[in-house]
Amino acid sequence: MTLAEILAGLFPQGHSVTVRDGLVTGGGAFANGTLHIIGVDGDTPLGVDGALVLSRAVLDAVRAGDRAPILVVVDSDSQRMSRRDELLGLNECLAHLAKALLLADRSGHPTIGLIYGHSAAGAFIATALATRILAALPGANPSVMDLPSVAKVTKLPLDKLQEMAKSTPVFAPGIDNMVATGAVHVVLDPTKPLDGQIRDLITNLQPGDDRDRLGEERGGRPVARGISAAVIAQAGRG
Template sequence: MPDKMPLDAILASLFPEGHAVTLADGLITGDGPLNGGRLAVIGIDGDTALGIEGACHLAGRVLDVVRAGGATPILVLIDSDSQRMSRRDELLGLNEYLAHLAKALLLADAQGHPTVGLLYGHSAAGAFIATALATRVLAALPGAHPSVMDLPSVARVTKLPLETLQAMARSTPVFAPGLDNMVQTGAVQVVLDPDKPLGPQVGALIAESPADDTRDALGLARGGRPVARDIAARVVGEVQGVVVREAQGA
């Protein structure tokens, strides 16, 4: 696995003319110039676990962008541990804080602020879902290592032998952690080239970002999720049918 690109190198490649992005307690906030405008930046660095304070702080920065209006895009940089699974955080409702951050990103996107995730290190579990998977488009850099749940944890939850899960992971990308599998399932749209300036690459992702979520279509095309798109379409069709029948009955 290649070494991950450090944050300072990423920021220098994104903003060669300088930026106002800062790092404090593992949390990234600020902005920088991009294509004649500004690019808002939030994120997590240093394999930091995302707790309630961090989730609330990052959500607040996203909502600040929404309140300011305009169409400022938001870049989410991600090198995190999983969520901070302390007893304190769990008792204070960590799941709700993570959901709040995810919903803030979805709101920003719905209000005209394109959201792009850039995974450059590790990320897992709730922290991965509330940041990377809550953006409209997710890209990555070589050296990134995402996972929704590692296989030892899956084994504990499912009670299946680890060896069985490892065998399944070799043929079924949905079971397997790692960047290549996330690309194959469509969760990661593209792996960027660290040897080229990142600003133009991120700018192109923003300009070309699809209006709708295309992860299921990518997963189908890449062979990583062959039935997800069909199942999702059937569910949507059933729901639409129920709405129509209820409206006719009313």
């Protein structure tokens, strides 16, 4: 689905969402209230300027005090790899965006991610993975790091990593692997009304982050939940 199709499905009566330089902001009437929208479209890399624009939109929604849900739509490249962005503190700006989304969620704005295209690396982490629940549409292609980049970092041969990825979802790219690890909670059905599916996700949101539980149940991260529980238990004894 394209962004235009997503917005038409979410807001049959119209909306005020705009896309400028690949950055999505705005909202519309939704389920007897309002749905705020931010995001990245068109496989656009997310740099310092974009991260600050999206952070401002999130913080403006929090200041409005309506506690309306925030949907983060994602079809991005990775973070913008430029000298300017790095010198201006891209890592801090991406972290600021992620923290703004966490603040919004804890301030009563349910945060839902919707990945419908590509996303990778810091841009994926600061948008889609910073929401309380992440949904995907068929055809989405997320990755924390693509395998050629993993090969450069780990110094392992690419063909070896490709073979490992067949049985190790935790670092492998692609929607199926993200579902297996619990990073993606659910894949939506594009043949059904999108507004109803998003409304159901919001209605059934549970407190906290249950990605480790989902990863354990789905077999993609079999030990993460136990390790985190042990760390928390040890910290409580300190």
